[in-house]
Each structure stands twice: as structure tokens, then as C-alpha cells.
Amino acid sequence: MRRLLSGCGILASQGAGFTFLEKGWLGICGDTIDYIGREKPAGVYDEVRDMTGLLLIPGLINAHTHTPMTLLRGVGSGLALQEWLFDKVFPVEDRLTPEDVRVGTELALLEMISTGTTSFSDMYMMPEETARAVLDSGMKANICRPVQCFDPEEPGEKNSRVQESVRLYDAYNGAGDGRLLVDFCVHAEYTCTPEVTRCYAGLVRERGGNLHIHLSETKKEHDECLARYGVTPARWFADLGAFDAGAFAAHCVWVTGEDMELMKRYGVSAVHNPTSNMKLGSGFMPLRELLDAGINVALGTDGASSNNNLNLLEEMHLAAVIHNGFRQDPTAVKPEEILKMATVNGARLQRRGDTGELKVGKKADIVALDMRSPHMVPNLDPLALLCYSAQGSDVRMTMVDGKILYENGRFYTLDAERIRRSAQGCVERLYR
Amino acid sequence: MRRLLSGCGILASQGAGFTFLEKGWLGICGDTIDYIGREKPAGVYDEVRDMTGLLLIPGLINAHTHTPMTLLRGVGSGLALQEWLFDKVFPVEDRLTPEDVRVGTELALLEMISTGTTSFSDMYMMPEETARAVLDSGMKANICRPVQCFDPEEPGEKNSRVQESVRLYDAYNGAGDGRLLVDFCVHAEYTCTPEVTRCYAGLVRERGGNLHIHLSETKKEHDECLARYGVTPARWFADLGAFDAGAFAAHCVWVTGEDMELMKRYGVSAVHNPTSNMKLGSGFMPLRELLDAGINVALGTDGASSNNNLNLLEEMHLAAVIHNGFRQDPTAVKPEEILKMATVNGARLQRRGDTGELKVGKKADIVALDMRSPHMVPNLDPLALLCYSAQGSDVRMTMVDGKILYENGRFYTLDAERIRRSAQGCVERLYR
Numbered sequence: 127m128r129r130l131l132s133g134c135g136i137l138a139s140q141g142a143g144f145t146f147l148e149k150g151w152l153g154i155c156g157d158t159i160d161y162i163g164r165e166k167p168a169g170v171y172d173e174v175r176d177m178t179g180l181l182l183i184p185g186l187i188n189a190h191t192h193t194p195m196t197l198l199r200g201v202g203s204g205l206a207l208q209e210w211l212f213d214k215v216f217p218v219e220d221r222l223t224p225e226d227v228r229v230g231t232e233l234a235l236l237e238m239i240s241t242g243t244t245s246f247s248d249m250y251m252m253p254e255e256t257a258r259a260v261l262d263s264g265m266k267a268n269i270c271r272p273v274q275c276f277d278p279e280e281p282g283e284k285n286s287r288v289q290e291s292v293r294l295y296d297a298y299n300g301a302g303d304g305r306l307l308v309d310f311c312v313h314a315e316y317t318c319t320p321e322v323t324r325c326y327a328g329l330v331r332e333r334g335g336n337l338h339i340h341l342s343e344t345k346k347e348h349d350e351c352l353a354r355y356g357v358t359p360a361r362w363f364a365d366l367g368a369f370d371a372g373a374f375a376a377h378c379v380w381v382t383g384e385d386m387e388l389m390k391r392y393g394v395s396a397v398h399n400p401t402s403n404m405k406l407g408s409g410f411m412p413l414r415e416l417l418d419a420g421i422n423v424a425l426g427t428d429g430a431s432s433n434n435n436l437n438l439l440e441e442m443h444l445a446a447v448i449h450n451g452f453r454q455d456p457t458a459v460k461p462e463e464i465l466k467m468a469t470v471n472g473a474r475l476q477r478r479g480d481t482g483e484l485k486v487g488k489k490a491d492i493v494a495l496d497m498r499s500p501h502m503v504p505n506l507d508p509l510a511l512l513c514y515s516a517q518g519s520d521v522r523m524t525m526v527d528g529k530i531l532y533e534n535g536r537f538y539t540l541d542a543e544r545i546r547r548s549a550q551g552c553v554e555r556l557y558r
Numbered sequence: 559m560r561r562l563l564s565g566c567g568i569l570a571s572q573g574a575g576f577t578f579l580e581k582g583w584l585g586i587c588g589d590t591i592d593y594i595g596r597e598k599p600a601g602v603y604d605e606v607r608d609m610t611g612l613l614l615i616p617g618l619i620n621a622h623t624h625t626p627m628t629l630l631r632g633v634g635s636g637l638a639l640q641e642w643l644f645d646k647v648f649p650v651e652d653r654l655t656p657e658d659v660r661v662g663t664e665l666a667l668l669e670m671i672s673t674g675t676t677s678f679s680d681m682y683m684m685p686e687e688t689a690r691a692v693l694d695s696g697m698k699a700n701i702c703r704p705v706q707c708f709d710p711e712e713p714g715e716k717n718s719r720v721q722e723s724v725r726l727y728d729a730y731n732g733a734g735d736g737r738l739l740v741d742f743c744v745h746a747e748y749t750c751t752p753e754v755t756r757c758y759a760g761l762v763r764e765r766g767g768n769l770h771i772h773l774s775e776t777k778k779e780h781d782e783c784l785a786r787y788g789v790t791p792a793r794w795f796a797d798l799g800a801f802d803a804g805a806f807a808a809h810c811v812w813v814t815g816e817d818m819e820l821m822k823r824y825g826v827s828a829v830h831n832p833t834s835n836m837k838l839g840s841g842f843m844p845l846r847e848l849l850d851a852g853i854n855v856a857l858g859t860d861g862a863s864s865n866n867n868l869n870l871l872e873e874m875h876l877a878a879v880i881h882n883g884f885r886q887d888p889t890a891v892k893p894e895e896i897l898k899m900a901t902v903n904g905a906r907l908q909r910r911g912d913t914g915e916l917k918v919g920k921k922a923d924i925v926a927l928d929m930r931s932p933h934m935v936p937n938l939d940p941l942a943l944l945c946y947s948a949q950g951s952d953v954r955m956t957m958v959d960g961k962i963l964y965e966n967g968r969f970y971t972l973d974a975e976r977i978r979r980s981a982q983g984c985v986e987r988l989y990r
Contacts, residue, residue, distance in 0.1 A: 196932075196935070197936065199933075199935070199936060199938070199943075199947065200936070200937075200938040200939040200942040200943055200946070200947070201938055201939075203893065203939055203941075203942035203946065204888070204889055204892055204893065204942070205888070205889070206887075206888055206889055207888055210888070233932055233935060234932075236932035237931075237932040237933045240932065345886065401879060403883055404879035404880050404882055404883030405878075405879045405882055405883075405888065405946065406882070406888050407882040407883060407885065407886045407887045407888040407889075407890065408883070408886070409883060409886050410883060410884075430933075433946070434933075434942070434943075434946040434947045435933050435946070435947055436933070437933065437949075440875075440949075443872075444876070444879075446837075447833060447836035447837045447876075448836050448880060448883070450836055450837055450838070450839040451835055451836030451837075451839060451840070451841060451842060451880070452842075452884070453839065454777065454839045454840070454841050455638075455839045456636070456637070456638055456639055456642070456837065456838050456839040457636055457637070457638055457839075458839065460636055461635065461636065498978065499669075500628075500665055500666075500668035500669040500672065500974070500977075500978070501631075501669045501862075501866075501867050501868070501869065503628070503631070503665060503978060503981050503982070503985075504629065504631060504632070504981065504982070504985040505632075506631070506632040506633055506985070506989065507632040507633075507635055509635075510632040510635035510636070510866070511631075511632055511866075514632070514635065514837065514865070514866040514867070515631065515632070515866045515867055517869075517872075517949060517950060517951055518949065518951075519949055519950075519951030542932070545932075546930065546932070546935055549935050549936065550935070550936070553935075553936040553938070557938065
């Protein structure tokens with residue numbers, strides 16, 4: 127199947143940046159982009175699709191989330207962190223069934239697909255449920271089974287959580303023609319022991335995948351690690367070998383200059399979660415410093431219990447403005463940097479070198495945005511428009527591997543009405 | 559005409575806060591709410607409208623904007639403030655014709671009405687064009703003619719700008735059955751002389767209206783006023799009599815504790831413009847302190863050249879999270895406070911005691927939001943959902959004085975396609 131998208135704006139990759147084609151053509155052969163240009167290509171295409179008034183951008187990549195937590199959206203809002211987590215979130219999580227995790231994931235997929243996300247990195251329990259939902263939906267995801275020291279057993283190969291993580295890797299890594307990848311996960315320094323962390327670092331070295339962690343999210347976490355071990359969380363992870371074979375770290379709000387040097391040296395990616403960091407009062411990631419240090423920074427929403435959305439365009443918007451405010455500098459972060467964080471940097475973090483850009487030879491993971499909404503007029507600067515004005519609801523089409531998953535309000539792989547009803551059922555049971 | 563809205567969620571006023579009716583009835587007689595309750599009212603209604611799946615909230619009030627600047631959306635993004643303003647914005651503004659101001663306003667009205675705004679406070683040149691567009695659209699607005707010292711003449715009754723302001727007041731204050739109100743305006747301390755400010759303060763005392771000003775938006779402005787006059791901008795305005803007869807101040811980022819005492823004493827309202835303050839690098843308004851000082855704080859978008867949207871739900875979202883991040887306190891601002899800022903506090907600022915709340919006897923300025931979108935499920939806490947999850951695109955109906963202006967993507971008073979085409983024409987001329 128060869129498909130040609132015609133008459134649309136295209137934000138294509140050019141060198142390390144972007145170029146804007148005002149009225150361009152984009153050809154797709156199977157799951158791959160085979161043409162981008164201002165002229166109609168010579169080849170024969172089975173379908174020519176008029177995309178006038180739309181802007182094509184790379185599919186967005188949500189590099190850190192907990193998808194099933196959509197069922198906890200709005201729980202304990204306005205509480206302090208400890209109260210929120212221990213009194214509100216954990217008791218509900220204790221009651222979650224595999225069915226809840228499946229439905230919570232599906233609710234998340236509806237929101238992500240319809241707001242332009244084509245791939246995400248997830249961290250949650252019962253990840254097989256998430257895996258199957260993702261495979262059925264046509265999306266891409268990196269999933270993992272987090273370990274926390276609430277998990278009682280000793281580390282080692284016979285530990286049931288370790289076995290679970292390895293089983294997940296063997297069963298799902300590369301599934302769905304590579305749409306699904308499996309990572310390993312240590313939840314955070316403050317929830318894990320050195321032994322557990324060393325064990326998981328070994329799993330990554332032996333099996334592959336990345337280590338997905340939370341890092342220096344709060345000042346408390348960062349300071350308590352210093353008090354406990356005399357080193358920062360980043361140094362603690364590095365010393366345990368956790369950065370040796372590929373890792374990425376969510377939040378990184380309180381990382382120090384030395385932590386950044388470590389991350390750079392080991393090639394550890396950082397994930398910025400601006401809404402969550404704001405809403406929970408965690409603070410401001412040193413985004414400018416991380417980018418200047420040459421660290422790969424991607425963008426994530428975190429879970430719907432602390433965001434409370436999974437809308438990456440909203441996240442881009444927040445990331446694009448809050449650092450200017452915090453640094454009192456309107457030039458602190460550039461729209462181009464924000465778009466890269468939400469696309470190609472996320473692809474790099476996910477070990478997906480074949481996506482995250484509109485470029486010949488890359489996978490056809492493409493999002494089309496409506497440029498005719500009142501807030502998208504005039505188009506004087508497409509990158510600025512995308513970061514400061516665009517809304518998740520401007521997404522008119524979401525395509526993964528050349529397959530259209532969503533178009534003009536209609537989902538092709540998910541039954542939105544069934545999922546909404548199921549979610550309502552889960553919620554009534556969980557909170558009664 | 560009596561109309562009954564049935565089967566919907568309602569965020570009605572109760573005392574100083576809100577109460578949530580899960581499946582309520584709201585009756586409208588002419589332009590006024592005449593019933594809110596959980597049971598069907600006894601009266602006879604000409605129309606019963608099934609609103610199942612929707613949430614009714616008070617119409618949102620955008621308390622500080624410059625509507626015609628939609629035509630400058632995205633101009634000079636990423637530049638420092640002075641460069642952006644003097645090299646990019648002012649040269650375009652110099653070329654604006656009355657037709658541009660009319661079309662720019664209309665483009666703004668499309669965006670505001672479709673994202674739930676029912677009234678706004680505007681500050682821009684050629685306000686007669688804005689006045690006429692607002693009257694035709696069915697919206698409400700407080701407009702004014704700003705004076706700056708770029709305006710060359712001496713102050714006094716024969717000054718042409720003063721005459722313009724007075725003519726605007728006489729022609730439009732109370733027009734459209736009170737939908738239009740006229741304020742007076744001194745742009746800011748740093749753009750006006752004491753004589754001009756004293757003259758306009760006198761106009762407010764004689765005629766009525768409020769004085770609409772910019773106050774301590776940037777540290778530079780605040781510090782330079784101290785250097786120039788030895789007092790803060792708030793004290794400068796107060797000493798010139800500008801606060802004597804009603805005033806409201808946009809931004810208030812750098813106001814001091816003493817400034818807040820002054821504002822409280824004179825009943826000066828503050829307008830929070832979080833996106834603009836972030837994007838332009840102005841800093842963080844001391845929102846918690848202003849609220850704790852008992853000052854009436856409303857919410858505004860500022861113009862589309864510094865936001866770059868006119869979407870008050872997005873502004874609520876930003877206001878609801880950034881102060882938690884800045885203060886490292888997840889309880890810094892409550893959703894209830896944010897919703898009041900966006901509604902009843904704005905009504906108070908606009909001298910519209912008859913709106914801003916869903917309450918029997920208030921004007922039927924009502925917005926209906928779709929609660930069935932994936933990101934609005936589950937509804938565990940309607941106020942949290944509204945502040946942290948809702949999107950402008952969730953608006954399904956916008957009603958002003960009992961008249962539906964917008965419903966399910968359709969504008970009843972504005973020709974969206976004609977406005978979009980006209981805006982395109984203006985832009986091509988302005989930027990060629």
C-alpha cells in the first residue's frame with residue numbers, strides 16, 4: 127500500500143532542526159515515509175489524500191507516564207504529597223484488578239491517540255495488560271514492571287518480581303513488529319535497596335532494554351538520599367552500575383551539575399514532566415542546564431493522577447513557557463527545542479532510531495493538526511504556533527507505522543463508547 | 559421565552575463557594591436564571607433542552623486582554639522583551655487600520671466564545687471597532703481607549719485622546735442592554751506622565767467606569783519607577799488619585815506588601831495573566847499573598863501576541879499549577895479559588911454584579927462542557943476536573959443573557975469562515 131498526503135504544511139527534519147513546507151507532499155510506502163517535497167512525486171500511489179489546511183508533524187512521544195492511573199484522575203487533589211500518595215492513591219491502587227489496569231490503559235490510549243501521541247514509555251504494575259491493550263490499539267510503547275521495596279522478597283534470580291520482569295521481556299520485547307519494547311525498572315532510590323538496584327542493573331546488561339527510573343523528583347528525595355548514603359541519587363544509581371547499559375530518568379528536578387556530568391558521561395536521558403512538577407509542588411527542572419550539558423531531554427506527562435491529562439501538546443506548552451518565567455528570560459527555551467523533546471529525543475530515549483522525525487526512510491508515525499481553528503490563525507511561525515497555541519483537540523489524524531488509528535474524532539482500533547462505559551464501571555467499584 | 563436545561567451537572571454558587579449538582583435542572587426566563595435544583599421545576603417552559611453528559615459552569619470572564627492583537631499572534635516569538643516590542647510589535651501596530659482592528663477582534667471573539675468566555679475587559683486602540691464587533695456578536699465586554707505618552711499632546715479637556723475616551727464613554731457605556739461597558743485607561747506608569755494620569759483619574763471620578771492599568775508587570779518597570787519617583791508604581795498611581803474611584807490592574811507581578819495594602823484599601827482589583835508572565839519572562843505574581851490580603855483577583859489572557867491564545871480554561875490550568883511549583887507547595891492555590899478568579903471575581907472587576915455565578919436572579923451567562931471526553935473521565939472531583947483536565951475544546955455551548963452564541967462547533971452570531979478569510983487578507987497586507 128502506497129499512500130500520498132497532499133496539500134498540507136509539513137514540519138520536516140532538516141539537519142538537527144526543522145524546515146517548514148507550506149504546501150507539501152508526503153509519500154508513504156507500507157509503514158515508511160518514502161517522499162517529502164514541494165512537488166508531486168513521480169511514483170505511483172494507491173491513494174492520494176487531500177490534507178489541505180492541515181499541518182503534519184512527527185507523532186509525539188510521551189516519555190514517562192503511568193497509563194492505568196487515568197482511573198485515579200482527580201483523586202486527592204489539593205493535598206500535600208505524602209497525604210495524597212499514602213492516604214488516597216495507594217489504597218485505590220491496592221484494589222486494582224487486571225481488568226482495571228486494562229481499562230485504565232485503554233482510557234489513556236483514547237486520550238493519547240486523539241491528542242497526537244504515537245508512542246509512550248510506561249511504568250506500572252500488571253504491564254501485560256498494558257502490553258495487550260497497546261498491541262490491539264496499533265500504538266507503540268516501551269513498558270516495564272517497576273520494582274519497589276514494598277515488594278518484600280530478597281533480590282536474586284528466584285525473586286518473583288525479577289522473574290516477572292524477565293518474563294515480560296521475553297514475552298513482549300519486539301512484539302507487534304517492534305511496536306512494543308520492554309524496559310526494566312527500578313522505581314526510585316527512596317523505594318529500593320542497593321541490592322535490588324544492582325540486580326536490575328545486571329538484568330539490563332544481560333538482556334537489553336533500558337532502566338526506567340524516577341530521579342531527584344523532590345528536594346526531600348534528593349536530600350534524604352544525601353543523608354542516607356552521602357551521595358546524590360544520580361551518583362547512587364551510577365555507583366550501583368544502573369547507568370552502565372542504558373537508562374532514562376524521569377523528573378530530574380533537583381539534579382546537580384555533577385549529576386548532569388554523570389548523566390552525560392553514561393548517556394542517561396532525562397524526562398521533563400512540567401505539569402506534574404508544578405502541580406505536586408516539586409519545583410523546576412534545570413532544563414536549560416540539562417540541554418546545555420548535551421543531555422538527551424524528552425517530554426512526559428507523568429500519570430493522570432498528578433497531571434491530570436495525558437496530552438503532550440499541553441505539556442509542550444507548559445515546558446515552553448514556565449522556564450522563561452522561572453528564569454525571567456523570554457529566550458530561555460526555544461520552540462524548536464520543545465518540539466525535539468516531544469519527538470526525536472523521545473524516540474532516542476525509547477531506542478527507536480527509526481521514528482520521531484518526518485524524514486524519508488523513517489517510520490510513518492505522523493500527526494495532522496488543523497490549522498483553520500481561530501487560535502491557529504495567522505500562521506506567522508509554525509514552530510511558535512505549535513508550542514504556544516496548538517491544542518490537543520487540533521489533532522485531526524494520528525498515524526502509526528502508516529496505519530491511521532484516529533481521524534476526525536473517530537477511533538479505528540478502539541471502541542471509545544465501550545471503554546468509557548467500562549471505565550465508569552471500574553470507578554464505581556473502586557471508589558464505592 | 560423560558561428555557562429549561564435538564565439532566566446536566568451544574569456548578570452552582572453556594573455561599574462564597576460552589577456546590578455540585580450531578581443531575582440538575584436550570585431554568586432561564588428571558589436573560590435571567592430563574593431556577594436551579596435537583597428536581598424538575600413546577601413552572602411552564604417553552605423549551606426543555608436535554609443536556610445529559612454536560613457540565614454547566616458560569617461563563618468565563620477574561621479580565622485583561624488586547625483582542626485585536628490576534629493578528630500579531632506569533633510575531634517575534636523567542637525574542638527578548640524590548641526587541642520583541644519595539645522591533646516587531648510596534649511596527650505592525652503602526653500599520654493597523656480600523657478594518658484590521660475589527661477583524662482582529664472578530665477572530666478573538668471566535669476563539670473566546672468557542673472556549674467558554676462570555677465577557678472580557680479589553681485595552682486597545684480604535685475601540686469603537688471592538689465595540690461594534692462585540693455588540694454584533696452578543697458577547698459582553700468592558701472596553702477602553704488606552705493613553706500612552708507616545709500620544710504627543712498635553713493633557714486637559716481639549717486633548718484629542720481625552721476627547722476620544724469621553725466620546726467612547728458617552729457613545730457606548732451601557733450599550734446593548736448593558737452588554738458593553740466603558741472604562742478609562744492609563745496604559746502604565748512607564749508610558750504616562752503624572753499630568754496625564756491625574757487627568758484620567760479625574761475622568762473616572764466625574765464620569766464613572768474604572769481605570770484599567772498595567773501595574774508592576776516587570777521588575778524593570780517596578781525598579782525604574784522607584785528610581786524615577788522614589789515610590790512604587792502602585793503608590794505613584796494612588797498618590798495621583800488614580801485609585802480613588804475604582805481601578806483594576808493587570809499583571810501585578812512585582813507588587814510589594816505595601817502595594818497590596820494600598821490595593822486593598824482602595825478596592826483595586828488585580829488581574830493574573832499567568833501565560834503572558836511566564837512566556838515573556840516577567841515572573842510570578844504573588845497570587846497567594848494577594849488572595850490572603852483580601853484583594854479581588856481576576857484572570858486574564860493578555861493579548862494573543864504574548865499568550866498566544868485567548869483560552870481562559872488554559873489560563874485557569876496554568877494558574878492552578880504554576881504557583882504550586884514556584885512555592886514548592888501542592889496546596890498553594892485551590893481549584894475553587896481559580897474558578898472564582900475566572901468568573902465571579904472578573905464580574906466584580908467589571909462592575910457586573912449581575913453575572914459570574916450560576917444562581918437564581920443572575921444573568922444567564924452559561925457555558926456547557928462535555929464530560930464524556932476521555933480526559934474528563936472519571937469525574938471524582940468536578941472542580942479539580944475543571945482546573946486540571948478541561949480543555950477549551952470541551953465547550954459545547956456558550957450562552958450570554960440567555961441567548962446561545964455557540965453550540966457544538968457552530969457560531970450563531972459570527973461567520974467563522976468569512977472572519978478567517980478576512981484575517982488572512984489583513985495578515986497578508988500587514989506582513990508583506
